[in-house]
Amino acid sequence: MNYEEATQELEDATIALSQAMINKVSSRELGVAQAKFNKAKKKKHMAHMNNLSKLARIVNKGNSYASNHVVTEEHKAKVREANSHPQTEEHKEKRRLAMIGKNIASKPIVSCPHCDKEGGVNMMKRWHFDNCRLSPNFDPRTRGE
Numbered sequence: 471m472n473y474e475e476a477t478q479e480l481e482d483a484t485i486a487l488s489q490a491m492i493n494k495v496s497s498r499e500l501g502v503a504q505a506k507f508n509k510a511k512k513k514k515h516m517a518h519m520n521n522l523s524k525l526a527r528i529v530n531k532g533n534s535y536a537s538n539h540v541v542t543e544e545h546k547a548k549v550r551e552a553n554s555h556p557q558t559e560e561h562k563e564k565r566r567l568a569m570i571g572k573n574i575a576s577k578p579i580v581s582c583p584h585c586d587k588e589g590g591v592n593m594m595k596r597w598h599f600d601n602c603r604l605s606p607n608f609d610p611r612t613r614g615e
């Protein structure tokens with residue numbers, strides 16, 4: 471099925487479908503016309519895609535990556551330069567010193583007054599304190615259960 475044939479078929483199907491609509495045919499006949507139209511539309515699309523890939527093969531001479539997309543060594547060097555962020559030893563040392571004394575991994579440990587469970591403040595606030603099962607204020611709705 472070539473593109474021209476598919477285009478012709480879609481045109482015919484479109485006319486048939488609009489005539490079916492105008493003539494108020496039975497819903498079954500309308501369904502058939504609709505199905506033919508959809509099929510023809512798909513066929514045309516497939517023929518179109520087929521054409522495109524054929525064209526791409528000609529242009530690329532068998533290479534899946536566009537052969538007219540040439541990356542020169544000069545261009546590569548520029549990209550490499552633009553993407554590199556060299557760090558001096560001084561910079562590294564400054565960063566190291568800035569991190570000293572900061573234990574970013576550990577959050578303050580708190581314990582729940584209702585059940586005495588201990589844990590990181592974030593999770594404890596979510597599941598304990600006013601949201602603790604043993605708390606008199608416990609309301610399952612407020613903690614999304």
Ligand SMILES: [Zn+2]
Nearest residue numbers: 582585598602
């Ligand atoms: Zn608790």
